[in-house]
Amino acid sequence: MFLHPVMCSAVHVVPDGAISLFHLSPSSYTKSSSINNSSSLNRRSTDGDKAGADIESLKKQLLIVDQRLATLTGRLEVLKAVQQVLPAVPSGTEINSETDEPDSLETTKDVTSSIQSVTGTIRQKKGVGKITSSNTQSANESDLLALLQLERLAQQASRRDYELLRKQYQRLKEELEWRDSGHGDDLGDAEFSSELISDRDRDSDSVQMKPCVALKSWTWRSSSTVRSSRQSAATIRQSHRGDNTSTCSSLESTSLASENKHLWNEIHARDRIIAQLRSTIAELEPVTENARAEAAQRDMINKELDRKNQELQMVINNLTANIEALRAYQLTEQHIHDKTFISSDDNIQRKRTYKVNENKEFVQMRGMITELQQKENEYKSRIEQLEKVLRQSNSLPEVPNLEELERHVTHMEQELEKKNEQLVVFEHYVATKEEEYSILKHDLETIQEENCRLKSEVNETIYRDRESNVEKLEQVGRELQQTLEANKRLIEDINRERVLRKKYFNTIEDLKGKIRVYCRLRPLTPVEQRIQHSVANVIDPYTLVINTPKGPKEFHFDRVFLPDDTQETVFEDTHTLVQSAFDGYNVCICAYGQTGSGKTHTIIGDDVQPGLATRTFQRIFQLAADHHAQFDVQVSCSMLELYNDRLIDLLRLSDQAEVKLEIKKDKRGIVWVQGSRISPVTNANQLSDLFQRGLNSRHTGSTRMNDRSSRSHLIVSINIECTSRLHGTVNHGKVSLLDLAGSERFAKSGSTGDQLREASSINKSLSTLGDVISALASEQPHTPYRNSKLTMLMQDSLGGNAKTLLFVTASIAAFNLDETLTSLTYASRAKAVTNAAQKNADCKEIARLKAIIHKLRRGEDDVEDTS
Numbered sequence: 001m002f003l004h005p006v007m008c009s010a011v012h013v014v015p016d017g018a019i020s021l022f023h024l025s026p027s028s029y030t031k032s033s034s035i036n037n038s039s040s041l042n043r044r045s046t047d048g049d050k051a052g053a054d055i056e057s058l059k060k061q062l063l064i065v066d067q068r069l070a071t072l073t074g075r076l077e078v079l080k081a082v083q084q085v086l087p088a089v090p091s092g093t094e095i096n097s098e099t100d101e102p103d104s105l106e107t108t109k110d111v112t113s114s115i116q117s118v119t120g121t122i123r124q125k126k127g128v129g130k131i132t133s134s135n136t137q138s139a140n141e142s143d144l145l146a147l148l149q150l151e152r153l154a155q156q157a158s159r160r161d162y163e164l165l166r167k168q169y170q171r172l173k174e175e176l177e178w179r180d181s182g183h184g185d186d187l188g189d190a191e192f193s194s195e196l197i198s199d200r201d202r203d204s205d206s207v208q209m210k211p212c213v214a215l216k217s218w219t220w221r222s223s224s225t226v227r228s229s230r231q232s233a234a235t236i237r238q239s240h241r242g243d244n245t246s247t248c249s250s251l252e253s254t255s256l257a258s259e260n261k262h263l264w265n266e267i268h269a270r271d272r273i274i275a276q277l278r279s280t281i282a283e284l285e286p287v288t289e290n291a292r293a294e295a296a297q298r299d300m301i302n303k304e305l306d307r308k309n310q311e312l313q314m315v316i317n318n319l320t321a322n323i324e325a326l327r328a329y330q331l332t333e334q335h336i337h338d339k340t341f342i343s344s345d346d347n348i349q350r351k352r353t354y355k356v357n358e359n360k361e362f363v364q365m366r367g368m369i370t371e372l373q374q375k376e377n378e379y380k381s382r383i384e385q386l387e388k389v390l391r392q393s394n395s396l397p398e399v400p401n402l403e404e405l406e407r408h409v410t411h412m413e414q415e416l417e418k419k420n421e422q423l424v425v426f427e428h429y430v431a432t433k434e435e436e437y438s439i440l441k442h443d444l445e446t447i448q449e450e451n452c453r454l455k456s457e458v459n460e461t462i463y464r465d466r467e468s469n470v471e472k473l474e475q476v477g478r479e480l481q482q483t484l485e486a487n488k489r490l491i492e493d494i495n496r497e498r499v500l501r502k503k504y505f506n507t508i509e510d511l512k513g514k515i516r517v518y519c520r521l522r523p524l525t526p527v528e529q530r531i532q533h534s535v536a537n538v539i540d541p542y543t544l545v546i547n548t549p550k551g552p553k554e555f556h557f558d559r560v561f562l563p564d565d566t567q568e569t570v571f572e573d574t575h576t577l578v579q580s581a582f583d584g585y586n587v588c589i590c591a592y593g594q595t596g597s598g599k600t601h602t603i604i605g606d607d608v609q610p611g612l613a614t615r616t617f618q619r620i621f622q623l624a625a626d627h628h629a630q631f632d633v634q635v636s637c638s639m640l641e642l643y644n645d646r647l648i649d650l651l652r653l654s655d656q657a658e659v660k661l662e663i664k665k666d667k668r669g670i671v672w673v674q675g676s677r678i679s680p681v682t683n684a685n686q687l688s689d690l691f692q693r694g695l696n697s698r699h700t701g702s703t704r705m706n707d708r709s710s711r712s713h714l715i716v717s718i719n720i721e722c723t724s725r726l727h728g729t730v731n732h733g734k735v736s737l738l739d740l741a742g743s744e745r746f747a748k749s750g751s752t753g754d755q756l757r758e759a760s761s762i763n764k765s766l767s768t769l770g771d772v773i774s775a776l777a778s779e780q781p782h783t784p785y786r787n788s789k790l791t792m793l794m795q796d797s798l799g800g801n802a803k804t805l806l807f808v809t810a811s812i813a814a815f816n817l818d819e820t821l822t823s824l825t826y827a828s829r830a831k832a833v834t835n836a837a838q839k840n841a842d843c844k845e846i847a848r849l850k851a852i853i854h855k856l857r858r859g860e861d862d863v864e865d866t867s
């Protein structure tokens with residue numbers, strides 16, 4: 001009976017119960033091992049395959065051992081049955097199965113004698129093995145005993161074999177479990193063998209013994225048993241030579257020996273096979289590695305092919321989408337074309353764009369086809385290379401992955417075929433697209449022709465329309481120009497009217513006796529320009545807006561002079577008042593404001609830019625000259641200074657004794673200073689010189705706010721007496737020019753000592769002036785003129801018998817915002833003040849009598865009328 005073909009051995013049970021183990025020939029075993037090994041190597045392509053192969057091998061060995069064990073168990077059963085029918089071994093002749101094997105004839109005899117009596121029983125009960133088969137009536141008892149002894153020996157050997165096999169079985173089972181649990185994968189064959197050999201040397205019965213060694217050990221035991229059996233048999237044969245009945249037992253013994261020899265040979269053959277397998281494995285390892293690397297490379301190629309395939313698929317998708325878009329566009333165009341023949345530049349542009357896009361797409365498609373062909377060539381060459389490698393691999397002995405490689409190549413070829421098919425489809429698609437392109441091109445040409453025709457029509461229409469439109473436009477332009485000019489004239493008229501209205505309003509206000517208030521803004525100094533900004537915004541000649549942190553604040557004046565307005569400009573609005581003085585009115589021109597804001601500049605000026613005073617002087621004498629035929633004009637001048645609340649006559653001669661100056665007011669309300677020197681002048685230069693002399697005596701000083709600060713109030717009075725040559729009437733006019741000292745903040749002006757005292761006096765007098773203005777503006781019953789000499793001096797100018805022009809000067813620098821706001825607020829309030837100016841005129845008789853009185857006062861004798 002043969003077991004599985006891959007088994008290296010088979011168990012043959014002879015019909016009479018004897019067991020014979022034999023082996024396949026080494027060559028056949030090698031072949032089957034080679035096949036098995038080949039499959040094993042294939043499995044080893046992965047790391048787990050090795051362990052799997054080992055487990056398989058162990059399982060097979062286990063199966064063999066199992067079967068052998070079963071056989072031996074059966075054999076043991078037979079022997080047990082024999083033993084049962086055998087007589088009991090006498091005491092003292094017990095045999096130690098391990099050490100004292102009864103292989104001597106004496107021992108055999110002892111045993112034989114004790115069992116002699118039961119021989120017949122054995123014959124009757126059962127024929128066991130070849131002992132009974134060869135039994136003859138002529139065999140003597142000694143032969144029988146020898147035979148029984150041999151049977152016992154065989155039994156003992158079988159027991160030992162059984163034990164060994166049981167242990168081997170147990171060990172193999174553990175080994176299998178151990179490997180199933182995933183251990184021992186790393187255990188090398190060489191290590192394994194050496195361990196087995198050392199185990200054999202240590203203890204052949206150890207449960208740790210490995211299969212091969214166990215088998216060898218078992219074989220060795222068997223062989224030693226066989227040897228001892230053989231020796232026993234030889235001894236028996238020698239002792240019973242010539243005895244025919246011993247022949248049979250000798251033959252049996254020989255059979256066991258030959259069986260053991262077979263086993264021994266089988267072990268050697270297995271060892272050789274194992275060695276061969278190991279060397280084969282060692283040879284095939286690099287081939288396996290190569291095959292693995294090749295497989296990895298092919299995997300990469302496969303991935304690359306997949307990626308390319310995806311790219312191709314995307315390209316195909318894009319192209320399909322483009323075709324759909326083109327078709328849709330074509331349909332839309334057709335629809336538009338059918339519906340209307342209105343063409344425009346947009347259509348042409350769209351077509352051109354489409355054409356350009358289409359050309360681009362075809363260029364892209366061609367590029368992709370070329371790319372694909374290149375890829376195909378690359379893949380072909382790559383496949384050739386791989387086939388070459390494959391052929392080389394095929395030439396190697398026992399390449400385990402050959403079939404796989406071939407399968408892979410086949411797969412690759414199939415892929416290539418698929419790609420080729422795709423390429424053919426794609427080429428077909430491109431051909432279709434080219435056809436569509438030619439159709440669309442034709443359509444485009446048709447549309448372009450249509451478009452050209454429509455365009456020329458449109459151009460003609462446009463040209464015709466343009467002609468008429470140009471005429472219309474010219475007409476509209478002319479009308480627009482006329483409208484603009486009319487508008488401009490209207491604006492000019494409005495401005496003129498507004499100025500006139502203001503002028504008339506001022507005149508009315510003058511007639512009413514209102515104080516005229518002018519505002520003059522000082523330009524920023526170079527230093528201020530660097531670090532300051534302007535807070536003033538002049539809306540029109542009458543409106544000033546000051547930007548404060550709380551918001552813009554608006555002020556209205558009779559006139560606002562800008563920082564760059566010249567002295568001439570300022571005087572233009574003033575000279576009419578000079579005329580009023582000729583008409584017999586008291587005129588007061590006063591400058592009020594913060595220190596350094598331009599009061600002195602406005603009233604006095606300098607040689608280059610003379611102020612109002614000098615210009616007034618010139619104007620008086622010009623008017624006198626102009627009216628010389630009608631009027632005899634007498635001009636005199638007084639010049640006072642109010643310094644530290646003390647009046648000083650600036651025209652007093654140096655050799656003249658200082659007299660007490662007292663402020664007086666006549667019954668007409670005209671203020672005059674008793675004791676002051678009144679100097680007659682006959683021309684403008686004489687007056688200017690006198691004025692200049694008086695200025696030289698004025699108190700000035702340098703402060704932080706002004707290099708040449710006026711530390712006093714200046715009052716210049718020019719008396720004009722006009723006597724009509726025709727009627728003898730006399731007009732007494734007076735022009736008062738007041739350059740007030742500026743209000744100042746001590747911290748800013750940096751005044752100390754005398755200057756501090758001066759500033760304190762100045763501020764106090766200006767404060768009383770403010771009180772007077774407030775009282776007058778609010779029309780209070782009492783006006784506090786007598787609170788200071790300044791207000792007493794200005795009594796006929798503010799709310800009195802005078803035409804007053806108040807200049808409020810202000811700085812536009814943000815630094816002076818507070819002072820500017822204060823000055824402007826006071827000036828605005830002053831606007832509400834009304835004067836009651838009356839003409840100072842006497843009739844001819846009164847004038848004659850006054851002249852006589854005047855002469856008498858001077859001590860003249862001739863008091864008769866000379867006029």
Ligand SMILES: Nc1ncnc2c1ncn2[C@@H]1O[C@H](COP(=O)(O)OP(=O)(O)OP(=O)(O)O)[C@@H](O)[C@H]1O
Pocket residue numbers: 521522523563593594595596597598599600601602706708709710711740741742743809
């Ligand atoms: N409108 C202006 N254009 C050009 N320069 C001006 C103008 N106003 C004032 N100034 C210059 O500013 C400086 C100070 O002016 P001014 O002396 O007239 O101030 P003030 O008000 O009289 O000062 P104070 O009260 O201290 O006498 C002068 O140098 C003057 O020339």
